Amino acid sequence: MESLIVLVNEIQRACTALGDHDGGNNALSSLWAALPSVAVVGGQSSGKSSVLESIVGRDFLPRGSGIVTRRPLVLQLRKTGNGTEEYAEFLHLPNKKFTNFALVRKEIEDETDRITGNGKNKQISPVPIHLSIFSPNVVNLTLIDLPGLTKVAVEGQPETIVQDIEPMVRSYVTKPNCLILAISPANQDIATSDAIKLAKEVDPTGDRTFGVLTKLDLMDKGTNALAVIEGRSYRLQYPWVGIVNRSQADINKNVDMMVARKKEREYFETSPDYGHLANKMGSEFLAKLLSKLLESIIRSRIPSIVSLINKNIEELERELDQLGRPVAIDTGAQLYTILGMCRAFEKIFKEHLDGGRPGGARIYGIFNYNLPGAIKQLPIDHHLSLPSVQRIVSESDGYQPHLIAPELGYRRLIEGSLNYFRGPAESSVNAVHLTLKELVRKAIAETEELKRFPSLQIELVAAANSSLDKFREESMESVLRLVDMESSYLTVEFFRKLHVESQTETISSPTTRAVDQYGEGHFRKIASNVAAYIKMVAETLVKTIPKAVVHCQVREAKLSLLNHFYAQISQNQGKRLGQLLDENPALMERRVQRAKTLELYKKARDEIDASVWVR
Numbered sequence: 001m002e003s004l005i006v007l008v009n010e011i012q013r014a015c016t017a018l019g020d021h022d023g024g025n026n027a028l029s030s031l032w033a034a035l036p037s038v039a040v041v042g043g044q045s046s047g048k049s050s051v052l053e054s055i056v057g058r059d060f061l062p063r064g065s066g067i068v069t070r071r072p073l074v075l076q077l078r079k080t081g082n083g084t085e086e087y088a089e090f091l092h093l094p095n096k097k098f099t100n101f102a103l104v105r106k107e108i109e110d111e112t113d114r115i116t117g118n119g120k121n122k123q124i125s126p127v128p129i130h131l132s133i134f135s136p137n138v139v140n141l142t143l144i145d146l147p148g149l150t151k152v153a154v155e156g157q158p159e160t161i162v163q164d165i166e167p168m169v170r171s172y173v174t175k176p177n178c179l180i181l182a183i184s185p186a187n188q189d190i191a192t193s194d195a196i197k198l199a200k201e202v203d204p205t206g207d208r209t210f211g212v213l214t215k216l217d218l219m220d221k222g223t224n225a226l227a228v229i230e231g232r233s234y235r236l237q238y239p240w241v242g243i244v245n246r247s248q249a250d251i252n253k254n255v256d257m258m259v260a261r262k263k264e265r266e267y268f269e270t271s272p273d274y275g276h277l278a279n280k281m282g283s284e285f286l287a288k289l290l291s292k293l294l295e296s297i298i299r300s301r302i303p304s305i306v307s308l309i310n311k312n313i314e315e316l317e318r319e320l321d322q323l324g325r326p327v328a329i330d331t332g333a334q335l336y337t338i339l340g341m342c343r344a345f346e347k348i349f350k351e352h353l354d355g356g357r358p359g360g361a362r363i364y365g366i367f368n369y370n371l372p373g374a375i376k377q378l379p380i381d382h383h384l385s386l387p388s389v390q391r392i393v394s395e396s397d398g399y400q401p402h403l404i405a406p407e408l409g410y411r412r413l414i415e416g417s418l419n420y421f422r423g424p425a426e427s428s429v430n431a432v433h434l435t436l437k438e439l440v441r442k443a444i445a446e447t448e449e450l451k452r453f454p455s456l457q458i459e460l461v462a463a464a465n466s467s468l469d470k471f472r473e474e475s476m477e478s479v480l481r482l483v484d485m486e487s488s489y490l491t492v493e494f495f496r497k498l499h500v501e502s503q504t505e506t507i508s509s510p511t512t513r514a515v516d517q518y519g520e521g522h523f524r525k526i527a528s529n530v531a532a533y534i535k536m537v538a539e540t541l542v543k544t545i546p547k548a549v550v551h552c553q554v555r556e557a558k559l560s561l562l563n564h565f566y567a568q569i570s571q572n573q574g575k576r577l578g579q580l581l582d583e584n585p586a587l588m589e590r591r592v593q594r595a596k597t598l599e600l601y602k603k604a605r606d607e608i609d610a611s612v613w614v615r
């Protein structure tokens with residue numbers, strides 16, 4: 001690493017490329033703000049441009065009346081070997097070397113207009129232009145040229161521009177890592193200097209302010225600026241530097257910058273007022289001083305820059321972990337990704353059913369409370385009330401009343417009662433179905449991997465629900481069949497046993513039995529026999545319905561919830577898979593942006609490491 005200033009240049013350029021230039025739009029601690037820099041501030045016509053050009057030794061800044069500098073210009077000077085060609089490069093035009101500095105000026109003007117607009121409505125913008133100048137005649141130094149502090153807009157520029165400039169300039173110079181190059185003209189009272197006024201506010205101790213006094217040659221005859229230059233008028237930590245730039249006449253005559261530098265040197269060497277300070281005056285001295293100082297400040301800040309970089313790297317890595325890896329482009333990898341997410345979903349879905357979570361308990365509740373409860377509520381008693389039994393039995397008998405036992409009447413009564421069981425059986429199937437659907441919804445929401453892919457989520461919910469619908473149909477058929485089976489074939493032993501019991505009763509009290517043979521008691525007996533039979537069947541169904549439901553719905557959901565989806569997806573082509581993996585575009589954009597920033601930080605850390613080792 002040639003120089004720490006060059007290193008910081010590199011990091012600054014990368015920061016601008018990532019939009020980290022004013023620290024305001026970034027959740028991370030701004031690296032830009034942490035980098036030491038030198039900002040040039042001054043009132044209108046204070047000689048700001050002239051100082052910069054003199055430091056560079058080249059004419060390259062836009063000129064004109066009004067507010068010409070409308071975007072910060074980050075001017076990175078890099079010293080090259082003697083005899084090498086001088087050239088300039090813009091960050092926004094990589095690989096284009098400018099050797100003609102008139103074109104550099106034109107490009108600064110054009111690039112300013114590109115962001116701020118041209119014509120009457122010229123605005124200002126905090127987005128910096130990065131210009132690097134490679135030359136044997138410069139020192140390694142980075143300067144940020146800011147719009148001139150002004151109080152009046154001219155040439156139809158909007159009034160707001162004046163109000164906008166100060167906060168923008170302030171946003172640069174308030175940063176504790178910013179050295180302030182405060183330019184004031186010597187032919188004005190220092191107390192009225194805009195640059196010093198601002199510097200005083202943001203750096204009251206004068207620790208990071210460089211006082212630069214221009215236009216020493218324009219002072220009234222017989223006066224001098226020694227009071228300022230010697231720090232008596234306004235005291236700063238660093239000594240004031242006096243400058244003599246080209247006059248307007250020199251500029252008009254196109255006086256060469258190198259000639260101007262020479263003239264400036266001569267001015268100080270021969271000056272009766274400043275001769276004793278000649279080796280500490282002039283733009284060349286200023287450039288060297290700044291370069292040395294900037295380098296030493298950067299060195300002292302490296303530990304805090306590195307720790308900021310490390311902190312940001314950690315934060316970025318954490319965020320990228322959360323955002324997940326970018327989606328693969330090839331079909332195989334996409335399929336793999338989708339299947340992986342499906343498995344993750346199925347795992348969570350099963351966990352909901354397999355204990356520890358309320359899903360399984362809810363299903364057990366259906367079987368243990370709801371189903372028996374519903375069966376208990378069935379209007380069997382009404383169906384087996386005396387008038388109903390009499391009616392059904394006589395209807396079944398037809399014109400020929402039964403002789404001993406109403407066989408058909410019994411069957412009708414039993415069938416009628418069993419018919420009521422269809423309701424609770426159906427309800428059990430439906431309740432379990434709803435529970436399973438709800439668990440699908442929950443499991444989808446809980447599958448972390450799926451969060452990025454709304455389309456896939458929708459597709460999976462649809463696929464799972466359609467499987468559940470199919471399972472419900474099968475389950476419904478099974479439970480209703482269980483009920484129907486009970487009506488199709490009655491348990492003979494039950495009735496034979498009843499018959500034997502009633503025979504024994506008749507033998508023990510023959511008179512009462514004979515009287516009641518075909519009266520109310522007879523029908524009551526029929527009703528109670530049927531009720532006892534139904535009770536027995538109910539006890540069976542309360543056990544078998546859950547078995548059918550679990551077999552057809554719960555077990556199937558665990559085994560083959562997404563089988564149909566798997567079969568379909570494996571036949572899908574890339575485009576369709578891509579559609580399923582279409583992430584939220586904002587999220588994709590954020591990942592790309594974060595990954596780029598992370599790369600920048602890592603690179604910066606590596607470069608700093610390397611530069612520290614070289615030293």
Ligand SMILES: Nc1nc2c(ncn2[C@@H]2O[C@H](COP(=O)(O)OP(=O)(O)OP(=O)(O)O)[C@@H](O)[C@H]2O)c(=O)[nH]1
Nearest residue numbers: 044045046047048049050148215244245246247248
């Ligand atoms: N004689 C003399 N003229 C100077 C000196 N410094 C600047 N000037 C002249 O003052 C005028 C303004 O100088 P600039 O360098 O354009 O000042 P600025 O602060 O960049 O001005 P704006 O950007 O327009 O606000 C120009 O005509 C310069 O030639 C100096 O030290 N001596």
